[in-house]
Amino acid sequence: MTKAFNQIMQEIEAAETIIIHRHVRPDPDAYGSQLGLKNYLKLKFPDKSIYAVGESEPSLDFIGTFDDVADEQYKNALVIVCDTANAPRISDERFNKGRKLIKIDHHPAVDQYGDINYVNDQASSTSEIIFDFIEHFNDLSIIDGSVARVLYLGIVGDTGRFLFNNTTSHTMNVASQLLTFPFSHNEELNKMGEKDPKLLPFQGYVLQHFDLNEKGFCKVIITKDILEKFDIAANEASLFVNTIADIQGLKIWVFAVDEGTEIRCRIRSKGIIINDVASDFGGGGHPNASGVSVSDWNHFNELADALNNKL
Structure with a gap:
């Protein structure tokens, strides 16, 4: 983990533009990991251009929104794909038009399409991995509720509100740390469970x-x-x-x-x-x-x- 995380951060530090993708038919973890990484990197590197792209899912739009990125912005950009096991499921086919491609995922590694691939199939979610990435660089002190909120929702989504057997003691520890940030988890979970009458x-x-x-x-x-x-x-x-x-x-x-x-x-x-x-x-x-x-x-x-x- 340490080596891979360090390699990923080196590429992030070297890039002027970072474009973050995730899978089609997005779920809370796709939203959470993608937007959590974007919001974290914007806080850590305020001078970089950082975008999150992909089609939206109306039932999840309360979590966050995505950016319109022109084709030319991919030139020399670092592209990071979150929560996507295989390349055909990546939302927005321009993912391979950047300078370098990084995969961060927790699904079984069936398609290692990135120049750098970090896969931890023991993690409950990719949102949990993004938290571990932030913690690895001692950056919990620089993140805020905008990061914690979406990562928490991503973890809740992929663990079935902590009912699924992918919920570990580490998962619960991560969730407990995220809850120390200023957002209303009750309000957010109510939104996640709401359905149109x-x-x-x-x-x-x-x-x-x-x-x-x-x-x-x-x-x-x-x-x-x-x-x-x-x-x-x-x-x-x-x-x-x-x-x-x-x-x-x-x-x-x-x-x-x-x-x-x-x-x-x-x-x-x-x-x-x-x-x-x-x-x-x-x-x-x-x-x-x-x-x-x-x-x-x-x-x-x-x-x-x-x-x-x-x-």
């Missing part, structure tokens, strides 16, 4: 239309006509992936949403490794939380069979 009938549909078998495998299938019936976008439907998580006997579940050009499948489990199955179908992620896109419902059935066979 118009979406709640869809939640009711999910609770009435899950398919759970006797082994503990469950499917939730959301077709285009269901999205139209409830006037809900595909990204809004994905917010309900854990709606069924409290079902007794549930072990593995897949939440499949027809997005038009592909069927996006979000896979979750309770203590059973499922990212190997996701990888077999061209996806990936964490041992207990992964994702994959399939082309049609026949391929989805093959994926579902493979997940069921895990049991």
Whole structure:
């Protein structure tokens, strides 16, 4: 860790412009690690030009906003990609137009696309890694609530509010230190949990239309006509992936949403490794939380069979 962190900081110190990316379909950790790193570096290096780019997710825009960066700004820029396991999932394809590319991530290292790659798959989140990076350089004294707030939300998001088994004593120690900074964690967590009232009938549909078998495998299938019936976008439907998580006997579940050009499948489990199955179908992620896109419902059935066979 020490060597890699020092190498990354050397590149940051040498750069005039730093552009920070993360993955498509961003989650709280993508937002938190990217914006946490940006806000920290702006405090440490106020004379540098530092940007965070990528498409926004409306349900997470309360966390922060992103920058418009012209193509020419990538010339001689240092590009850092947070929380992204493989290059095809990086938001904004210009990530490879800079002078040098750095990857900082906590997913299993399936694609080391950076000139410098720092991957710690034992960390709860990339936001936790960014905190460790800041602490390594004794810079906790220079950060403020703008950094602590987004890193905390990133950690909360990827640990399922500290319920998932990726929560360690180190994770809790990091969270406790972040809570010493001036932001209202209760207010922020309430924002994270809020849903538009118009979406709640869809939640009711999910609770009435899950398919759970006797082994503990469950499917939730959301077709285009269901999205139209409830006037809900595909990204809004994905917010309900854990709606069924409290079902007794549930072990593995897949939440499949027809997005038009592909069927996006979000896979979750309770203590059973499922990212190997996701990888077999061209996806990936964490041992207990992964994702994959399939082309049609026949391929989805093959994926579902493979997940069921895990049991």
